[in-house]
Amino acid sequence: MQGFLLRRLLLALVTLWLAASLVFAFLLLLPGDPVQAILGLEASPEARAALERTLGLDRPPLRRYLDWLGGLARLDLGESIRYGKPVAELLRERLPLSLALVFLGLLGALALALPGALLAVRFSPLDLALSGLVAFLQSLPTFFLGVILLYLFAVHLPLLPASGFPGWASPEEALRHLLLPALTLALSRAAILFRMARASLLEVLSQDYIRTARAKGVPEALVLLKHALKPASLPLVTLLGLEGGFLLTGAVVVEAVFALPGLGSLALTALEARDYPLLQGLVLAMAGLIVLFNLLVDLLYGLLDPRVEYA
Amino acid sequence: MKRTLALLVLGFSLALAQTRGGELRVAILAEPPVLDPTASTSQEIPRMLYDNVLQGLVRFNEKGEIVPALAERWQGSPTSLTWTFYLRKGVRFHNGSPFTAEDVVFKFTRARDPKSGHTHPEYYQDIQSVEALDPYTVVFRLRQPNQDFLFNLARPDSVIGPKGRVEEQKTNPIGTGPFRFVAWERGVGVRLERFDGYYEPGLPYLDRVFFRFLPDQNAQLAALRAGDIQVIGLGVSPENALVLQRDPAFKVVTGFTTTEITVGMNNSRPPFNDPRVRRAMQYAVDKKALVEGVMLGFGTPIGSHRSPGERCYEDLSGLYPYDPARARALLQEAGYGPNNPLRFTFTLAAPYPYERRLGEAIAAQLSQIGVQARLEVVEWATWLSRVFRGADYQMTIIGHSEPHDIGIYANPNYYFRYDSPRFRELYTQYLRTPDPNRACEVMKAMQRLLAQDAVNLWVMNAPYIAAMRREVMGWWQNQPTPSLNVTRVYLAR
Numbered sequence: 153m154q155g156f157l158l159r160r161l162l163l164a165l166v167t168l169w170l171a172a173s174l175v176f177a178f179l180l181l182l183p184g185d186p187v188q189a190i191l192g193l194e195a196s197p198e199a200r201a202a203l204e205r206t207l208g209l210d211r212p213p214l215r216r217y218l219d220w221l222g223g224l225a226r227l228d229l230g231e232s233i234r235y236g237k238p239v240a241e242l243l244r245e246r247l248p249l250s251l252a253l254v255f256l257g258l259l260g261a262l263a264l265a266l267p268g269a270l271l272a273v274r275f276s277p278l279d280l281a282l283s284g285l286v287a288f289l290q291s292l293p294t295f296f297l298g299v300i301l302l303y304l305f306a307v308h309l310p311l312l313p314a315s316g317f318p319g320w321a322s323p324e325e326a327l328r329h330l331l332l333p334a335l336t337l338a339l340s341r342a343a344i345l346f347r348m349a350r351a352s353l354l355e356v357l358s359q360d361y362i363r364t365a366r367a368k369g370v371p372e373a374l375v376l377l378k379h380a381l382k383p384a385s386l387p388l389v390t391l392l393g394l395e396g397g398f399l400l401t402g403a404v405v406v407e408a409v410f411a412l413p414g415l416g417s418l419a420l421t422a423l424e425a426r427d428y429p430l431l432q433g434l435v436l437a438m439a440g441l442i443v444l445f446n447l448l449v450d451l452l453y454g455l456l457d458p459r460v461e462y463a
Numbered sequence: 464m465k466r467t468l469a470l471l472v473l474g475f476s477l478a479l480a481q482t483r484g485g486e487l488r489v490a491i492l493a494e495p496p497v498l499d500p501t502a503s504t505s506q507e508i509p510r511m512l513y514d515n516v517l518q519g520l521v522r523f524n525e526k527g528e529i530v531p532a533l534a535e536r537w538q539g540s541p542t543s544l545t546w547t548f549y550l551r552k553g554v555r556f557h558n559g560s561p562f563t564a565e566d567v568v569f570k571f572t573r574a575r576d577p578k579s580g581h582t583h584p585e586y587y588q589d590i591q592s593v594e595a596l597d598p599y600t601v602v603f604r605l606r607q608p609n610q611d612f613l614f615n616l617a618r619p620d621s622v623i624g625p626k627g628r629v630e631e632q633k634t635n636p637i638g639t640g641p642f643r644f645v646a647w648e649r650g651v652g653v654r655l656e657r658f659d660g661y662y663e664p665g666l667p668y669l670d671r672v673f674f675r676f677l678p679d680q681n682a683q684l685a686a687l688r689a690g691d692i693q694v695i696g697l698g699v700s701p702e703n704a705l706v707l708q709r710d711p712a713f714k715v716v717t718g719f720t721t722t723e724i725t726v727g728m729n730n731s732r733p734p735f736n737d738p739r740v741r742r743a744m745q746y747a748v749d750k751k752a753l754v755e756g757v758m759l760g761f762g763t764p765i766g767s768h769r770s771p772g773e774r775c776y777e778d779l780s781g782l783y784p785y786d787p788a789r790a791r792a793l794l795q796e797a798g799y800g801p802n803n804p805l806r807f808t809f810t811l812a813a814p815y816p817y818e819r820r821l822g823e824a825i826a827a828q829l830s831q832i833g834v835q836a837r838l839e840v841v842e843w844a845t846w847l848s849r850v851f852r853g854a855d856y857q858m859t860i861i862g863h864s865e866p867h868d869i870g871i872y873a874n875p876n877y878y879f880r881y882d883s884p885r886f887r888e889l890y891t892q893y894l895r896t897p898d899p900n901r902a903c904e905v906m907k908a909m910q911r912l913l914a915q916d917a918v919n920l921w922v923m924n925a926p927y928i929a930a931m932r933r934e935v936m937g938w939w940q941n942q943p944t945p946s947l948n949v950t951r952v953y954l955a956r
Contacts, residue, residue, distance in 0.1 A: 184844025188852065190496045192504025196584055198577040234496045235649060236634065245649065299681050306689040314689035315682050316675060317651065411677050411686075413650030421650065425496065426844050 164443040171439040186233045189425040230429035239433035250414035254399045260338025269349035290343035298336040298409035315411040333410045352384040393449030397442040482953040486671040488692040494676040497633040500619040506945040509619035511674045513946035517622035517638035527943030543608040543897035550599040557643035564595030569626040586615040610902045641667040668953035694931040696947045701759035718941035719772035720927045721866035726920035731880035739797040741917040745783035747790035761926035767910040770924045775906040779914040807857040809836040812846040822860040
């Protein structure tokens with residue numbers, strides 16, 4: 153188990169380094185530069201040169217890359233070009249919101265998908281209806297779904313705020329602002345979870361031991377919840393790990409629709425401004441989260457199925 | 464009849480209205496990189512801060528005229544070489560320090576130093592010296608007369624902060640305006656608060672202003688309808704404007720801007736280095752149809768690089784009437800025909816919805832005369848580096864929002880690559896003419912020359928469209944400066 157963790161950790165570090173280095177390389181290939189983005193259209197060449205010097209952009213790319221790696225070794229992510237603040241500080245400001253959003257989205261997706269799947273395998277007429285609904289939801293683009301929900305819950309039945317985020321000072325208000333975006337994410341991701349849960353429940357239900365349980369007269373509801381759900385949730389957990397990553401990317405779109413100041417909207421700004429250090433820090437943080445999700449899933453796997461060994 | 468009734472009701476409610484206090488929440492499209500207009504030319508900075516927080520010696524009013532701000536009055540010498548400004552007394556900055564001539568001298572000494580990192584040192588190049596005669600009198604001496612001197616002093620670049628403060632102004636701007644800066648919540652918005660020490664008694668009316676960054680037009684509309692914001696400050700799409708106009712809870716304000724939506728042509732490269740091809744483009748595009756069809760009636764066709772609301776405007780929109788046959792003939796003369804159609808790449812900038820739609824419609828109109836424009840959509844940073852800085856393009860379309868910016872045609876390295884000694888001569892003549900009326904004549908001649916040379920295809924003056932809740936009063940009808948001025952805005956209750 154310890155050896156497994158160590159290996160995974162090393163692998164994670166290599167993954168992160170690769171991801172961030174690739175971003176560094178891609179940014180060099182992209183046209184556009186941060187100086188123009190900051191100074192605007194009609195900056196004089198002198199102003200450009202002065203700013204380039206201040207930002208250290210006059211040095212060769214390799215040198216910048218090595219400096220950045222060196223900083224990383226000291227746990228220093230550098231300073232954002234656009235905001236003039238340490239990248240780590242910007243990430244700290246934005247991370248809680250994105251994590252809360254992804255967590256609520258996952259929770260919501262599970263809360264919609266699992267009961268749905270259980271109902272679907274129990275009552276076949278519902279199966280068709282739910283599968284149809286789910287296919288419909290899956291085919292809707294996330295931003296479109298977001299706009300529909302926005303109009304429904306914020307404009308027509310003004311129950312929830314339409315957009316923005318008031319900060320964490322009042323957790324209740326914060327939650328109210330997160331509900332609609334989280335619901336958007338949940339609805340768009342519930343579909344695939346539902347289909348997976350349904351398929352794996354059906355598979356488990358055809359096993360011998362289920363037949364034995366039923367033959368012994370165990371009530372059907374108990375068969376489902378006690379004997380079928382746990383083994384059926386194994387593939388679901390794998391999927392959840394993957395979904396964690398999808399949710400992060402989906403969050404970019406949702407954050408844009410609901411004007412939430414999370415990692416996603418920060419990434420969009422960083423890309424537009426060609427803010428190299430910030431973008432690298434963001435990629436590092438997002439890759440780190442995805443690696444973390446996968447690690448958690450692997451560990452959870454062992455808890456759910458004792459037959460899984462860490463090797 | 465209906466109108467008189469509405470006016471009566473309006474007058475009555477005004478009489479009853481409570482005009483003080485409250486918070487105004489305004490959506491703007493983007494977040495600027497810094498909050499100091501002397502550190503970046505991002506238009507979002509003056510949009511929020513010009514005259515609301517930061518002021519200069521003079522400012523633009525709603526009509527675009529230059530009126531006193533921190534200078535009570537001023538006087539130019541008969542030769543236009545010496546300008547004396549008499550400062551308003553008793554003015555304080557938001558940090559409590561008094562505003563004096565020292566602050567003005569510091570500001571303009573820095574502004575005209577190209578090494579200081581100030582956005583536009585060239586605006587101040589003709590200034591030879593800035594001196595404080597006493598704490599409330601400042602004298603500017605110019606090297607040569609400059610017709611745009613006062614105009615440049617009214618620009619957002621010319622706002623004045625406390626002496627010695629440069630770096631801090633970028634994130635924590637301190638000015639003399641009716642509102643003081645409170646907070647910049649990164650990615651969320653900028654908060655302003657009423658400045659109790661403002662020199663104009665009784666102003667401003669509002670207690671707080673919150674400019675929220677809402678990049679998505681749908682999100683803006685939803686936020687307005689849900690009451691999260693009360694105003695969409697600019698950039699309401701024509702469709703949304705029509706929808707909101709019909710809803711009694713909202714009103715739509717439309718007026719003029721200083722934005723010329725311009726189809727830029729690379730004058731130094733085939734096919735547009737041939738004036739016949741550029742003229743053919745003018746005849747082949749039906750501007751009226753574009754205003755009606757694409758902009759649903761919002762916008763005014765123009766024929767040169769100046770907006771109808773600006774001084775010394777010359778209406779040249781009729782110089783090249785829509786005439787596809789003439790366009791075809793000109794193309795034939797230039798060597799293009801059915802067997803050898805004119806082909807080029809038309810580069811559109813992704814973040815600008817008006818311009819993109821107009822570009823697509825223009826490409827469709829061009830295809831009517833057999834021209835094949837290949838549309839290419841690029842991201843903003845790409846547009847800036849490839850088209851704007853590198854002039855690596857054939858045709859593009861963008862709104863030039865800066866007021867009074869015809870001088871860009873005097874720069875042969877500007878991305879149109881228009882190299883005309885005659886134009887440069889006229890521009891210098893305009894700048895050096897002290898008499899405003901004679902300068903105006905030269906300005907008109909400049910507009911005519913550009914149109915005759917068909918440097919670009921000037922499509923229309925972009926409409927100013929803002930939408931707001933019914934109770935928002937005193938919003939500027941026009942946008943002669945890139946500023947959403949909220950000094951006299953109030954909420955009727």
